[in-house]
Amino acid sequence: MTIRVLIADDQGMVRTGFTVFLGSQPDIEVVGEAANGREAVTRAAELRPDVVLMDVRMPVMDGLAATREIMASGDPTPKILILTTFDLDDYVYDALRAGASGFLLKDASAQQLAEAVRVVAAGEALLAPSVTRRLISEFARVGPRRPRVRLGDITERETEVLVLVAQGRSNQEIAAELVLSEQTVKTHVSRILAKLNLRDRAQAIVHAYETGLVRPGE
Structure with missing residues (x-):
């Protein structure tokens, strides 16, 4: 079964890089992109992805607010994988309360990115021990x-x-x-x-x- 992914990030190069790599995976299809949180909410409703890669800091609406709106939209809702370049201390509690299923730093390897998508798509939480401690x-x-x-x-x-x-x-x-x-x-x-x-x-x-x-x- 192919995992349908929406990539939400305000940096075009990041979206392109993620799209190119994930699109090369036999079990993953990138169905759309969003440049801000409001667009992510709209695109998620239109495209019904299985997983949303959600950057935290975006214009118009940040990733946490977008996650809340998407998760409140009703079933079926996608799994949300939070992407950040920042230390997670400020985001862990709010992101999990908002409905996120995991966290991934943007400096993770390409293989870690693909595996993270598979993990959350399968219904598991992507929580490293360090994140749980936080x-x-x-x-x-x-x-x-x-x-x-x-x-x-x-x-x-x-x-x-x-x-x-x-x-x-x-x-x-x-x-x-x-x-x-x-x-x-x-x-x-x-x-x-x-x-x-x-x-x-x-x-x-x-x-x-x-x-x-x-x-x-x-």
């Missing part, structure tokens, strides 16, 4: 201090898995800690997302902290 730090600074809860819709084992996901653990690390196979962990994560009506791992992390299931520093 998210946790941001919750420690501004996140709500809610009482600890047990999410009633998920089992005790699924709760354990969600806590570890929110702590930034990979499937491999979760499997080792809980003495499970990686496939079993993947199954648990899929069930958690379905039961809690969450889009991906990124949303699961935000949800765990906002409900008080996990607290910063734990």
